[in-house]
Amino acid sequence: MLKIVEIFYSIQGEGKFSGYPCVFIRLHGCNLDCHFCDEDLHKGFFESKESKEILENIKKYPTKQVVITGGEPSLNDINGFIDALHVEGYHVAVESNGYKFEHIKNADWITYSPKDWNALHVEGFNEYKFIVEKNSNIEKILELKSDKPIYIQPQNHKDSIDKNNTEFCIELVKKYPHFRLSVQLHKYLGVE
Ligand code: SF4
Numbered sequence: 773m774l775k776i777v778e779i780f781y782s783i784q785g786e787g788k789f790s791g792y793p794c795v796f797i798r799l800h801g802c803n804l805d806c807h808f809c810d811e812d813l814h815k816g817f818f819e820s821k822e823s824k825e826i827l828e829n830i831k832k833y834p835t836k837q838v839v840i841t842g843g844e845p846s847l848n849d850i851n852g853f854i855d856a857l858h859v860e861g862y863h864v865a866v867e868s869n870g871y872k873f874e875h876i877k878n879a880d881w882i883t884y885s886p887k888d889w890n891a892l893h894v895e896g897f898n899e900y901k902f903i904v905e906k907n908s909n910i911e912k913i914l915e916l917k918s919d920k921p922i923y924i925q926p927q928n929h930k931d932s933i934d935k936n937n938t939e940f941c942i943e944l945v946k947k948y949p950h951f952r953l954s955v956q957l958h959k960y961l962g963v964e
Pocket residue numbers: 802803804805806808809810811814842843844869887
C-alpha cells in the first residue's frame with residue numbers, strides 16, 4: 773500500500789525533464805520539515821492505495837512519464853511499485869532529498885535535492901537540484917565536483933516565483949557555467 777496525497781497530470785517544471793507532460797504521484801510524509809517547503813500537502817490528508825488501483829488511475833492519462841514526489845518518496849521501499857510501472861511501459865522519475873536511495877533504486881531517473889549541503893551524497897541518483905536563495909551559503913555547491921548535472925533552482929513561493937532569488941540564480945549559473953538553471957516552469961505557466 774502507498775500513502776497517496778494526490779495524483780495529477782501536468783508539465784514537469786524542474787530538472788532534465790522540464791517540459792515533459794507527466795503524471796505526478798505525490799506520496800505522504802517527509803523525514804524533514806524545511807521552512808521553505810512548497811509542498812506542505814504531504815503533511816495532510818492521504819489515502820492508502822494498492823499499486824493496481826494507482827495504475828488504473830494513471831492509465832487514463834496519455835503520457836508514459838511518471839514522476840513520484842512527496843514529501844519524501846524514499847521513506848518506504850517503493851521499488852516493487854516502480855517495477856509494476858515499468859511492466860506497463862512507464863518511465864519513472866523520483867524526486868528525493870536523499871533519505872534512502874536504495875528504497876527507490878529501480879527508478880529510471882532520480883533527482884536528489886539535498887537539504888544538508890554539508891553532507892552530500894555522491895552516488896545513487898542522476899541529477900542534483902539545489903534550492904537556492906540570495907542569502908544561501910553556496911560554498912559547498914561551488915566545491916562540488918561531479919559528472920552529474922547540477923541544477924540550481926531558485927527558492928520560490930508556493931504558487932509564484934521569487935524574482936530576487938531567480939535573479940541571483942541566473943547570475944550564479946552565468947558565472948559558473950557547469951551549473952544548469954531549473955526555474956520551476958510550472959509556476960510560470962500557472963499550472964499545478
Ligand atoms: S525535504 Fe522537500 S518535501 Fe520534505 S519538508 Fe523539505 S522541501 Fe518539503
